[in-house]
Amino acid sequence: xxxxxxxxxxxxxxxxxxxxxxxxxxxxxxxxxxxxxxxxxxxxxxxxxxxxxxxxxxxxxxxxxxxxxxxxxxxxxxxxxxxxxxxxxxxxxxxxxxxxxxxxxxxxxxxxxxxxxxxxxxxxxxxxxxxxxxxxxxxxxxxxxxxxxxxxxxxxxxxxxxxxxxxxxxxxxxxxxxxxxxxxxxxxxxxxxxxxxxxxxxxxxxxxxxxxxxxxxxxxxxxxxxxxxxxxxxxxxxxxxxxxxxxxxxxxxxxxxxxxxxxxxxxxxxxxxxxxxxxxxxxxxxxxxxxxxxxxxxxxxxxxxxxxxxxxxxxxxxxxxxxxxxxxxxxxxxxxxxxxxxxxxxxxxxxxxxxxxxxxxxxxxxxxxxxxxxxxxxxxxxxxxxxxxxxxxxxxxxxxxxxxxxxxxxxxxxxxxxxxxxxxxxxxxxxxxxxxxxxxxxxxxxxxxxxxxxxxxxx
Amino acid sequence: xxxxxxxxxxxxxxxxxxxxxxxxxxxxxxxxxxxxxxxxxxxxxxxxxxxxxxxxxxxxxxxxxxxxxxxxxxxxxxxxxxxxxxxxxxxxxxxxxxxxxxxxxxxxxxxxxxxxxxxxxxxxxxxxxxxxxxxxxxxxxxxxxxxxxxxxxxxxxxxxxxxxxxxxxxxxxxxxxxxxxxxxxxxxxxxxxxxxxxxxxxx
Numbered sequence: 001x002x003x004x005x006x007x008x009x010x011x012x013x014x015x016x017x018x019x020x021x022x023x024x025x026x027x028x029x030x031x032x033x034x035x036x037x038x039x040x041x042x043x044x045x046x047x048x049x050x051x052x053x054x055x056x057x058x059x060x061x062x063x064x065x066x067x068x069x070x071x072x073x074x075x076x077x078x079x080x081x082x083x084x085x086x087x088x089x090x091x092x093x094x095x096x097x098x099x100x101x102x103x104x105x106x107x108x109x110x111x112x113x114x115x116x117x118x119x120x121x122x123x124x125x126x127x128x129x130x131x132x133x134x135x136x137x138x139x140x141x142x143x144x145x146x147x148x149x150x151x152x153x154x155x156x157x158x159x160x161x162x163x164x165x166x167x168x169x170x171x172x173x174x175x176x177x178x179x180x181x182x183x184x185x186x187x188x189x190x191x192x193x194x195x196x197x198x199x200x201x202x203x204x205x206x207x208x209x210x211x212x213x214x215x216x217x218x219x220x221x222x223x224x225x226x227x228x229x230x231x232x233x234x235x236x237x238x239x240x241x242x243x244x245x246x247x248x249x250x251x252x253x254x255x256x257x258x259x260x261x262x263x264x265x266x267x268x269x270x271x272x273x274x275x276x277x278x279x280x281x282x283x284x285x286x287x288x289x290x291x292x293x294x295x296x297x298x299x300x301x302x303x304x305x306x307x308x309x310x311x312x313x314x315x316x317x318x319x320x321x322x323x324x325x326x327x328x329x330x331x332x333x334x335x336x337x338x339x340x341x342x343x344x345x346x347x348x349x350x351x352x353x354x355x356x357x358x359x360x361x362x363x364x365x366x367x368x369x370x371x372x373x374x375x376x377x378x379x380x381x382x383x384x385x386x387x388x389x390x391x392x393x394x395x396x397x398x399x400x401x402x403x404x405x406x407x408x409x410x411x412x413x414x415x416x417x418x419x420x421x422x423x424x425x426x427x428x429x430x431x432x433x434x435x436x437x438x439x440x441x442x443x444x445x446x447x448x449x450x451x452x453x454x455x456x457x458x459x
Numbered sequence: 460x461x462x463x464x465x466x467x468x469x470x471x472x473x474x475x476x477x478x479x480x481x482x483x484x485x486x487x488x489x490x491x492x493x494x495x496x497x498x499x500x501x502x503x504x505x506x507x508x509x510x511x512x513x514x515x516x517x518x519x520x521x522x523x524x525x526x527x528x529x530x531x532x533x534x535x536x537x538x539x540x541x542x543x544x545x546x547x548x549x550x551x552x553x554x555x556x557x558x559x560x561x562x563x564x565x566x567x568x569x570x571x572x573x574x575x576x577x578x579x580x581x582x583x584x585x586x587x588x589x590x591x592x593x594x595x596x597x598x599x600x601x602x603x604x605x606x607x608x609x610x611x612x613x614x615x616x617x618x619x620x621x622x623x624x625x626x627x628x629x630x631x632x633x634x635x636x637x638x639x640x641x642x643x644x645x646x647x648x649x650x651x652x653x654x655x656x657x658x659x660x661x662x
Contacts, residue, residue, distance in 0.1 A: 127516060127517070128516075129515070129516050129517075130516075134543075156546065157543075160593075161596070162593070163589065163590075163593055163596035164590070164593065164594060164595050164596035164597075165593065165594050165595075166545060166546075166549050167545070167546040167548060167549055168543050168544065168545055168546060169543070169544045169545070169546050170542070170543060171542045171543065171544075173542050174542040174543050191543060193543075196542040196543065226596065226598065227596060227597065227598060238517065242517075243517050246517050247517075
């Protein structure tokens with residue numbers, strides 16, 4: 001059989017954009033939960049990382065619900081980085097929901113509703129579901145490409161079992177994934193009908209020839225028996241919020257028109273809680289408490305805090321991690337001041353992890369890691385200068401200078417960022433302290449400054 | 460006894476009837492959330508369509524599944540969104556009952572009659588259609604018998620082949636016949652609103 005040469009399907013590699021915390025891959029702890037000085041993108045903060053490691057173990061065990069942790073520290077001391085580290089070490093199976101404190105203020109939804117949705121997004125349920133799969137040996141794949149090279153492709157796939165044979169029409173997406181998996185006649189494959197996922201099980205025994213060239217990992221399997229379409233149980237994880245949404249949709253054809261779900265009735269939630277508990281007792285489902293991370297928690301107001309107090313007591317509550325960079329400040333919505341802007345009764349329920357400012361050595365390390373992440377080469381002197389800048393202004397400002405200096409360096413066709421490049425961007429971009437200084441000096445010449453001058457005497 | 464329990468379930472369900480297009484359409488809502496919809500011919504009282512809709516595990520609404528009659532031609536989905544679709548030249552399986560027997564028709568089977576063999580598998584409670592040329596194979600159960608927990612009997616089974624169609628018939632046992640008569644009497648008592656839009660109480 002003459003096979004036409006199939007052009008290789010280009011692998012679509014996702015281009016990862018570099019974010020503020022994209023260098024973090026974990027908490028950098030060893031098996032005994034002892035933090036390593038520099039590991040997985042994190043530097044220093046040994047005590048807080050060890051504390052986070054203990055919290056992480058607690059979450060992984062999954063027995064403890066409704067605990068809350070507060071990460072407090074000055075700006076730029078790695079609070080969000082530690083939370084990201086926890087998220088990375090938890091892996092994809094444990095739900096991790098991150099939100100900024102301001103996200104709960106919406107005109108469409110009450111604050112407590114937004115918080116309950118966030119809480120429920122952070123609880124996973126592993127459940128078995130039946131799906132339809134097609135399992136068979138490929139007899140023939142026929143793909144027609146238009147002569148012009150572009151346009152829709154059409155294809156046919158013939159599958160068989162020991163008892164029957166069926167022809168399928170293929171859509172464009174299926175043709176692409178079939179050629180990506182390099183499916184050939186004689187392969188035994190399964191296709192998940194709902195998702196369209198193809199998996200190769202191996203080659204059929206009937207196609208085994210003595211002198212065929214094939215890789216060592218080629219497996220031979222029997223041709224499947226019986227019907228082509230089978231029902232199979234699969235396990236997958238959904239969040240409680242997703243179950244809420246499915247059950248709160250308007251029934252019937254009106255469901256087509258209701259876009260967002262808005263507020264979910266508390267009766268629906270209660271029903272689902274009862275159902276999930278029932279499933280758990282029957283062994284059909286397993287509850288995975290996840291993590292809810294609320295950044296900038298001081299922007300929440302007193303109503304949210306009292307809701308949190310209550311919500312943390314529910315047994316279907318995730319581990320809540322909050323972060324704030326405030327000291328003693330006013331609690332939003334009241335005239336009282338409190339540490340971190342959080343009421344004392346909630347603070348009392350929290351485990352507090354403190355982060356401390358980085359030392360010069362640590363700043364140097366972090367800058368080095370960021371240089372690698374942003375693909376910028378730094379000369380030794382430039383590195384020292386940048387570290388000085390980082391210590392005197394802020395770590396964030398120093399990190400901002402890395403890519404800008406890298407660009408300046410590339411413009412003068414250099415390969416390594418020199419002190420001059422750093423100097424140049426340092427003079428081009430102001431840091432926060434110099435900007436404030438400038439403001440103070442030239443305050444009078446800015447717009448709307450005239451209102452500050454004493455009003456003219458009109459009487 | 461088992462026959463009785465199915466009747467009781469039917470009786471306890473919420474029913475809405477509607478007469479439209481020369482068909483008596485009945486919608487049942489069972490206590491466990493399942494929905495069943497039936498259509499009967501007004502003149503002959505023959506069952507034309509029976510379909511089911513179940514809630515899926517997470518509580519969402521599933522699609523209608525035809526037990527009797529043709530699959531609904533739902534909104535035409537493009538091949539690109541589905542990715543994969545059975546070619547129209549493949550055999551089409553559907554059930555179409557007569558007064559005295561359950562009947563299944565499989566169209567697009569152009570092989571001679573000798574190729575087919577139809578047998579009953581009493582342990583698995585299903586009927587199996589096989590082909591000696593290994594082109595078609597189908598294993599299916601008889602939901603009516605399952606619901607009433609009646610045994611499958613190989614002597615009630617027969618099949619013919621004509622016009623590219625294989626017709627498999629299974630003679631309805633007496634229990635089923637009386638059940639269907641009773642149900643029909645019950646349904647006729649439901650006052651079916653004639654034509655026009657009606658509020659479906661059960662939905």
